[in-house]
Amino acid sequence: MDVAVHGVGTSHFGRQPDRDLVALAWDAVREAFADAAVSAVDAVWVGTVFGPPGVAQRVLRAMGITGIPVVTVENACASGTTAFAEAHEAVRTGRYGRVLALGLEQLSTAFDGAIHPEPTDPEGRAGLALPALYAMAAARYLHLGTATPEQLAAVSVKNHAHALHNDRAQYSGRYTVEEVLASRMIADPLTLLQCCPTSDGAAAAVLGPAARDARHVTVRGVAMRSGQPWDHRSPHVWGHDIVRDTAADALAAAGLAAATDVDVAEVHDAFTIGEIVTTEALGLVPAGEGGKAATEGVTALGGAHPVNPSGGLLSRGHPLGATGLAQLAEIVWQLRGEAGARQVDRARLGLVETMGGGVSGLDGNACVITVLEAP
Amino acid sequence: MSDVTTADPRPLVRVRDGAARVAGCRCRACGEPVAFVWPRCPVCRAETAAASFGPHGTVWSATVVRVPVPGRTAPYGLAYVDLDDGPRVLARVKGDADAPLPIGSRVTLLESAEERDVQVEVL
Ligand SMILES: [Zn+2]
Numbered sequence: 001m002d003v004a005v006h007g008v009g010t011s012h013f014g015r016q017p018d019r020d021l022v023a024l025a026w027d028a029v030r031e032a033f034a035d036a037a038v039s040a041v042d043a044v045w046v047g048t049v050f051g052p053p054g055v056a057q058r059v060l061r062a063m064g065i066t067g068i069p070v071v072t073v074e075n076a077c078a079s080g081t082t083a084f085a086e087a088h089e090a091v092r093t094g095r096y097g098r099v100l101a102l103g104l105e106q107l108s109t110a111f112d113g114a115i116h117p118e119p120t121d122p123e124g125r126a127g128l129a130l131p132a133l134y135a136m137a138a139a140r141y142l143h144l145g146t147a148t149p150e151q152l153a154a155v156s157v158k159n160h161a162h163a164l165h166n167d168r169a170q171y172s173g174r175y176t177v178e179e180v181l182a183s184r185m186i187a188d189p190l191t192l193l194q195c196c197p198t199s200d201g202a203a204a205a206v207l208g209p210a211a212r213d214a215r216h217v218t219v220r221g222v223a224m225r226s227g228q229p230w231d232h233r234s235p236h237v238w239g240h241d242i243v244r245d246t247a248a249d250a251l252a253a254a255g256l257a258a259a260t261d262v263d264v265a266e267v268h269d270a271f272t273i274g275e276i277v278t279t280e281a282l283g284l285v286p287a288g289e290g291g292k293a294a295t296e297g298v299t300a301l302g303g304a305h306p307v308n309p310s311g312g313l314l315s316r317g318h319p320l321g322a323t324g325l326a327q328l329a330e331i332v333w334q335l336r337g338e339a340g341a342r343q344v345d346r347a348r349l350g351l352v353e354t355m356g357g358g359v360s361g362l363d364g365n366a367c368v369i370t371v372l373e374a375p
Numbered sequence: 376m377s378d379v380t381t382a383d384p385r386p387l388v389r390v391r392d393g394a395a396r397v398a399g400c401r402c403r404a405c406g407e408p409v410a411f412v413w414p415r416c417p418v419c420r421a422e423t424a425a426a427s428f429g430p431h432g433t434v435w436s437a438t439v440v441r442v443p444v445p446g447r448t449a450p451y452g453l454a455y456v457d458l459d460d461g462p463r464v465l466a467r468v469k470g471d472a473d474a475p476l477p478i479g480s481r482v483t484l485l486e487s488a489e490e491r492d493v494q495v496e497v498l
Contacts, residue, residue: 116445122384122411123465126492127440127447135438136455143436143478187438188475229417231407232435232463360465361417 002210003091005217005372006098007036008329013201013317014170017108021051021202025059025104028202028322032100035215036206042096043069045087047079047103048321050110059104069096074321076356077270078224079103081324081368084205085224088370091207103326104202105319114198123360131195133357134271135187137237141291142189147276149189151291153180155272156193156314158300163311165341170197170317194272199317203325205332213375217332220349220371221253227363234363236281239274239355242364243281247353254371256349259283260305262371263347264334266327268355269312275299278353279307282369301342309334309342324354324368335374348374386410386464388487388494394430395484397464397493401426408462410493428461429484431498435463437475456482456495467492 009031011024033039044065046056056072075082080103087101107115114131117124123133141147157180163172175193183192210218225246230238247259256262259282267282269275276290284305285293293299299307310316310330313323331350333339350372356365387398399410404421408428416423437454440447452468454476468476469485476482482495 113443120384122386125383125385126453126465126467127444127451128453128465129440129442129444131442132438132440132453136436136453139438139475139478140436185439185441187440187442189438229407232457232461233407 001092001094003088003207003219004210005205005219005332006038006208007032007206008204008332009035010168010203010326010329011201012168013199013319013326015108015198016200021055021104021106022059022062024106024200024202025102026063028204029063029100029102032204032206038098038206041098041100041206043090044100044102045083046070046072047083047324048072048105049074049076049079050107051104051321075366076358077268077320078324078354078356078366078368079321080203081328081352081354081370082224082366084325084328084370085222085368087207088219088222091209098206098208100204100206101325102202102204103322103324105321106200107198107319108200118358121358121360124358129187131187131190131271133238134273135190137239137277138189138273140237141273146288147291149181150177151295152189152194152272152276153177154294155269155275156180158294159269159308159312159314162301162309162342163315166311166316169311169315170199171315172311190271196270196313196318199319201317201319201322201326203322203329205325205328215336216375217335218373220255220373221250222370223249223253224366224368225249226366229361230363231361237277239357239364240277240281242367243278243353243355246367246369247282250369250371256371259351262349262351264309264331264344265307265351265353266310266330267307267353269308269314270318275307275312282353301344306344309339309344327352327354328370331372335372383491385491386493388484390486391427395486396427396429397458397461397484398427399462400424410462410464428458431481431483432456432458434476434478434480434482436478437468439472439475452476454495464493466495469494469496
């Protein structure tokens with residue numbers, strides 16, 4: 001059965017310690033239900049990372065969603081799109097008719113400051129905070145001459161400028177490359193403006209069978225993989241090969257020859273280097289040209305391959321479990337022509353890529369890639 | 376970290392014949408070196424045999440962490456080190472963390488400090 005996204009919704013993104021997860025989730029679900037013109041679903045998949053035990057049922061009961069199957073999944077930063085992938089499969093196979101995928105996270109109350117490295121992981125215990133993991137890839141790119149500091153900064157400049165047109169984003173601004181490089185060093189060579197902020201938020205999508213409907217965005221293909229060993233034999237930096245391989249699966253499922261066939265993409269730019277590696281791994285740009293693409297406007301709004309028109313994780317914020325579905329909502333709006341001042345002209349095909357990490361020795365906990373088509 | 380009660384997950388460094396080495400294992404089939412004692416090879420699932428690696432290696436990449444991390448004092452240097460004929464390990468860099476260790480630097484493992492980090496210094 002062909003599957004479509006019938007409606008999407010999100011909360012605002014940002015530090016919102018005074019709001020609870022019920023309020024954040026309700027913002028997303030209320031909007032998604034109204035968008036899909038439905039009042040009930042047959043099952044729910046929820047993605048969250050640091051949500052406490054029972055958080056899914058606790059928020060759903062407050063909006064009258066009870067007595068149906070509710071499943072919570074955790075796949076690090078890809079939890080929201082993992083929930084989406086499972087919801088998609090449930091509809092595709094006919095297991096359920098209409099399914100809600102919900103992502104939620106409140107990081108401002110879960111941590112005092114940034115996310116703590118996981119102490120049960122060898123590298124987490126050794127102090128490898130997430131910025132440091134990406135910094136290792138960035139340092140490698142700089143060492144090999146695959147990217148320059150200015151190219152890294154250009155990703156931040158571009159995505160913060162995109163977010164000027166997204167009133168749900170946590171941050172936006174017209175920065176210069178010099179300002180990005182002069183911001184406080186977090187983990188060399190990544191500066192503050194090259195790192196996504198700590199964020200709270202929720203995002204949701206209602207999935208159902210594809211029908212002739214002017215607002216239904218068709219799911220052309222979904223793929224999910226967990227990482228293979230990443231070690232001294234790996235030819236690429238962390239997180240490259242899993243994106244490349246998952247993209248091949250998703251493009252095959254969608255019947256596309258290459259990622260360059262899509263008109264717009266939301267990708268996992270938790271750190272500037274992430275967007276550079278990902279655009280290369282997806283094949284949106286040639287190997288080694290991710291940084292150049294950011295500098296030359298190839299991946300900017302108006303460029304040949306617009307990436308992160310929403311402002312990306314760098315600007316929208318990164319409430320882990322919510323992020324994947326926030327990316328998905330952006331692509332749905334883009335494909336329906338509803339993205340306002342950040343609209344990509346005549347966008348017919350869109351791609352969402354989410355990458356979750358943190359387990360050492362693996363090339364990612366999970367990567368989820370979805371290809372969507374306009375009504 | 377003081378608030379953690381689980382077994383320490385970091386690789387174990389032991390001194391043998393005067394040299395610090397990571398006590399891990401090696402795949403009996405494909406030869407994959409692993410910095411831990413695992414029952415099966417992560418690459419090919421074959422059985423493993425105890426093996427130790429070090430003391431020398433080459434820096435694959437490095438950074439300095441300048442943000443607060445529980446139980447640590449920033450800034451501190453970290454490096455991914457490819458041990459000679461061994462696995463890639465994440466190591467704490469001994470000494471002042473003014474700048475990341477240059478990639479390609481030759482380093483040597485140090486006897487584990489009390490905190491049990493894998494630790495290296497430039498040769
Ligand atoms: Zn093996």
